[in-house]
Amino acid sequence: MNWYLAVLKNYAGFGGRARRKEYWMFTLVNIAVVAVLAGIGVAIDTMIPYVVYYVAILVPALAVTVRRLHDTGRSAWWLLISLVPLVGAIVMLVFLASEGEEAPNRFGENPKAVPAAA
Template identity: 65%
Template sequence: MNWYLDVLKNYAGFSGRARRKEYWMFVLFNFIIAVVLSALGAAISTQIPYYLYLAATIVPSLAVMVRRLHDTGRSGWWFFISFVPLVGFIILIVFLASEGKPEANQHGANPKLAPQGI
């Protein structure tokens, strides 16, 4: 849960690098919360809580994705490859799932070497 909260605390931080664990734990908790809110919305016949949550987390989701791309040595602009039909989203997933560069790059030092919350 700390990984999720750390991403929210760095709400609009597009600079720096994000580890795979930070990104995928955020995606996991984001997915679980969205499913729960969607089910709650179905139970009360309105999806307003779900849509409010999506609106509130769009910027941190994009920010952590850009930081994850930075960790792999790519620019955040690679996000737009997801709009290429058929293969773009698959390529982006491969980029997000690949190992980060072990050395420092133009986006900062290796985040694995920095102390992290557990």
């Protein structure tokens, strides 16, 4: 849950790098929340809670994805490959699951080497 809250605190931070753990823990919690809200929406016959959450989480999700791409040495422009049907989603999945660069890159220090702020 701390990883999820850390992403929300840095909701518009498109600069820097994000570890795989930060990205995937955020994604895991996000999927769980979406599933619960979709279930609630079906039960009460409206998808308003789901839509409100989706709109609220759009910028933080984009920001953490951009930072994750930065960790692998890619620019945010690689997000556009997601628009290519099927192949784009597979390529993005590979990029997001790849190990980050060990050395500092043009986007900042290696987040694994920098101690986490408490």
